[in-house]
Amino acid sequence: MAEEIQEDRPDQAPRRRFLQTLAGIGSFATTALVGTKILESDSAEAAPPPVLAEPTGNVVLRMQQDLERTLSSGSTPGWLMVVDTRKCIGCDSCTVACRAENPTGPAANFRRVIKKELALGVSMWAIYKPANCRQCDDPPCARAVPPGMIRKRADGIVEFDLERLKGPYAIAAAEACPFNAISIDDGKTFTQSTPAQQSYECRSFVENGKTYTRQPGANALQDSARKCTFCSHLLYAGVLPACVTTCVGGAMYFGDSNDRGSLINEITQGRRVFSGHQDLGVKPRVIYFEESMPDTVHIPCIACHH
Numbered sequence: 001m002a003e004e005i006q007e008d009r010p011d012q013a014p015r016r017r018f019l020q021t022l023a024g025i026g027s028f029a030t031t032a033l034v035g036t037k038i039l040e041s042d043s044a045e046a047a048p049p050p051v052l053a054e055p056t057g058n059v060v061l062r063m064q065q066d067l068e069r070t071l072s073s074g075s076t077p078g079w080l081m082v083v084d085t086r087k088c089i090g091c092d093s094c095t096v097a098c099r100a101e102n103p104t105g106p107a108a109n110f111r112r113v114i115k116k117e118l119a120l121g122v123s124m125w126a127i128y129k130p131a132n133c134r135q136c137d138d139p140p141c142a143r144a145v146p147p148g149m150i151r152k153r154a155d156g157i158v159e160f161d162l163e164r165l166k167g168p169y170a171i172a173a174a175e176a177c178p179f180n181a182i183s184i185d186d187g188k189t190f191t192q193s194t195p196a197q198q199s200y201e202c203r204s205f206v207e208n209g210k211t212y213t214r215q216p217g218a219n220a221l222q223d224s225a226r227k228c229t230f231c232s233h234l235l236y237a238g239v240l241p242a243c244v245t246t247c248v249g250g251a252m253y254f255g256d257s258n259d260r261g262s263l264i265n266e267i268t269q270g271r272r273v274f275s276g277h278q279d280l281g282v283k284p285r286v287i288y289f290e291e292s293m294p295d296t297v298h299i300p301c302i303a304c305h306h
Contacts, residue, residue, distance in 0.1 A: 056250045062263050063240055063255055070256040071238060077256040079156045079230055080264050081244075081286045082273075083130055087251040090115055090128035094243035094252070098132075101231060101242040103205055103214050106190055108183035110228040111243060130243070130252065133158065133181040133228040134284030141225075144176035145169045156257075156285050157232055159208050162224045170225035178280060187222035189214065206233040230254075257285075 070077045090113055098111045111132035118125050139158050142150035149165045150173065152158055165173060174182040189201040202215040208229060212221055231241040239245075244254045255264030274290040 056248075059250060059253075059263070060240070060245055063244070063253065066255045066259060066262040066264070067235070067240060068238055070259055070262075071236070075258065077155050078258040079135070079235070079285065080255060080257040080268075081132075081135075081230070081241075082253040082264060082268060082289065083286065084251050084253075084289045085127060085129050086289065086291065087249040088113065088128040088130055088247075089249045090126070091248055093246045093248055094130055097242040097246035098228070101205075101234070102207065102229075103201060103203065104183065104226065105185065105188050105201070105214060107186040107188060108226050110183070110226070129288070130247075131179065131181065132243070132286065133177075134179055134282065134286040135228075135230065137283035137285065138281055140176045140178060140280065140282060141173040141182060144172045149173075155232075157230055158227075159229070160225055160227065162208060162210070162212075162221055162226065165225045166223045170223060173225045178282070182225050182227045185214075185219070185221045185224050185226050187214070187216070187219050189216070192216070208232070 092113050095109070095111055095113060099109070102110055104110065111130060114129040114131055116127050116129070118127070135156055135158050137152065137156070139150065139152065142152065142158070145165065146169070149161050149169060150158060151161075160173075170182075170184050174184060189197060191198045191201055197216065202213060204211050204213045206212075207221075207226070209232075213219065214221065231239075231243075234241060241254055244252045253264055253267055255262040257264055259265065268287075272290050273287040
């Protein structure tokens with residue numbers, strides 16, 4: 001959980017206004033309907049496009065309709081996630097939703113929210129960045145292990161063979177990821193030191209098309225490398241990823257990049273995006289808008305990318 005930001009100093013007024021702006025927009029999801037192509041850059045030189053406020057529920061409904069249209073079409077999707085960090089308020093609801101949907105235990109975490117505090121003159125600024133597996137088109141993790149343990153699916157998702165990607169291979173894959181997005185399941189649960197293991201930690205769940213349980217003594221995933229799957233078990237049941245539907249700030253968008261009429265294509269047209277680590281050539285499928293909030297100091301996206 002991101003730690004609370006103290007705002008009791010007079011010199012923090014600019015940051016307070018910034019966070020108040022975030023909170024005001026936090027209850028809305030937004031779309032931008034300008035431009036003709038995606039612009040890739042490591043700095044935001046131009047003013048951001050106008051923000052069109054729309055209730056979060058409407059945008060989630062639009063993405064749900066897009067998902068259903070893709071599934072009914074029978075065509076192969078190209079899943080894409082877009083994150084607008086200007087609207088992330090650091091609440092960690094996406095992290096909680098992910099853990100609820102994908103049992104992992106304390107050692108593993110499919111997604112996290114990075115908090116960055118920066119001193120600009122006499123003011124302090126805070127930015128938040130939701131982060132998960134980027135589903136790279138050229139994944140470094142796959143190059144670090146024997147062929148077949150990690151595969152790039154036609155729909156864009158990077159899939160692990162959870163029963164083979166264990167031990168030293170799991171470690172190799174995790175160390176190869178420049179985004180620190182791979183965890184190794186150590187078999188522990190949050191409630192193992194309590195009088196009784198809680199059933200929600202031992203329930204069965206689906207990951208990469210197979211059913212598993214993390215019940216002590218029957219955890220086939222112990223020592224396996226695990227990561228975000230875009231909640232593929234939900235997608236093909238017609239449900240959006242858990243993090244997207246629970247984001248109170250409306251900071252995450254998801255859809256089929258092959259569908260020209262989808263919201264995910266609509267909002268990326270003409271928008272600056274930060275792909276990060278371009279020198280690696282990984283071609284991520286999780287991209288970030290890099291425009292600043294109106295009337296705020298621009299903080300380069302590289303501040304959160306190491």
